[in-house]
Amino acid sequence: MKKLxxxxxxxxxxxxxxxxxxxxxxxxxxxxDAPKMGNRxxxxxxxVDLVVSSPALRAVTTAQLIARELGYKASNIVIxxxxxxxxxxxxxxxxxxxxxxxxxxxxxxxxxxxxxLARRLSNDITDMPTCAVAEFDFDxxxxxxxxxxxxxxxxxxxxxx
Numbered sequence: 001m002k003k004l005x006x007x008x009x010x011x012x013x014x015x016x017x018x019x020x021x022x023x024x025x026x027x028x029x030x031x032x033d034a035p036k037m038g039n040r041x042x043x044x045x046x047x048v049d050l051v052v053s054s055p056a057l058r059a060v061t062t063a064q065l066i067a068r069e070l071g072y073k074a075s076n077i078v079i080x081x082x083x084x085x086x087x088x089x090x091x092x093x094x095x096x097x098x099x100x101x102x103x104x105x106x107x108x109x110x111x112x113x114x115x116x117l118a119r120r121l122s123n124d125i126t127d128m129p130t131c132a133v134a135e136f137d138f139d140x141x142x143x144x145x146x147x148x149x150x151x152x153x154x155x156x157x158x159x160x161x
Contacts, residue, residue, distance in 0.1 A: 002138045004095065004121075004146065005048065005106040007066065008114045010034040010131040010159075012058040022056045022084065033131040033159040034062045038069025040157060041133065048072055049102030052094070054083035054109045062131065063108040083109040088117040098143040105143070121147060124154040133157040 010030030026034065051072055053063040064074045082094050091113060098105065107114075111128060118125040118134040125134050137153040138146060 001103065002140050002143060002146070003104040004136045004138065005046070005104075006114050006118055006128070006134040006136075007037075007062065007106060007108045008111055008128045008130055008132050009054070009056070009059040009062040009108060010037075010065075012130075024056070024058050026058050026061050030058065030062070030131065031065075034065035035069055037131050037133060037157060037159055038066035041066065042069050042071070046070060046135075048104045048106045050078065050098075050104075051076065051106045051108070052078045052080050052083065053107075054086075055079050055081055056084050056110070059083070059108045059110065063106075066106075066108075083107060086110075086113045088113055088120050091117045092120075092147050095146050096144045100142045118156075122151055122154040125156055128156070129158055129160070131159045 010026050010033045012024045012030055013027040048070060051063055051067055053059050063077050067074055067077060082090055115128040118128055121136055128134060135155040136151040138151050
């Protein structure tokens with residue numbers, strides 16, 4: 001059994017148009033929503049073995065805030081350039097390269113790629129708003145099998161729920 005969490009970064013600031021896209025920080029709403037979502041996931045007893053984030057500041061900050069609520073050390077967050085300005089196919093490649101471990105994976109990244117991948121994995125998810133978390137349970141032994149069968153369970157958490 002494998003559990004995949006796709007997390008779209010929290011709401012980011014667009015106040016400084018001169019700032020490079022990768023350096024855009026979270027805005028006040030994002031700084032509020034990310035720990036709130038982390039706390040909500042913790043109350044649902046969510047555990048993760050590996051957290052991987054896009055290198056963009058808004059994604060890394062979201063990952064750190066949620067990880068803290070889940071008791072996952074920020075220093076263990078893996079930054080993967082392939083999660084920034086990606087595609088659903090590239091995201092699947094990142095996931096499938098993991099082999100048999102870990103059991104529970106959480107990825108932090110961006111739209112439209114995360115919504116597109118979530119839709120590709122299940123028709124139950126049509127949109128991922130900022131700071132949304134899509135959860136997929138797969139009855140598989142290896143991550144290389146993700147996307148080859150329907151997940152057993154799909155759930156979407158949103159800050160507005």
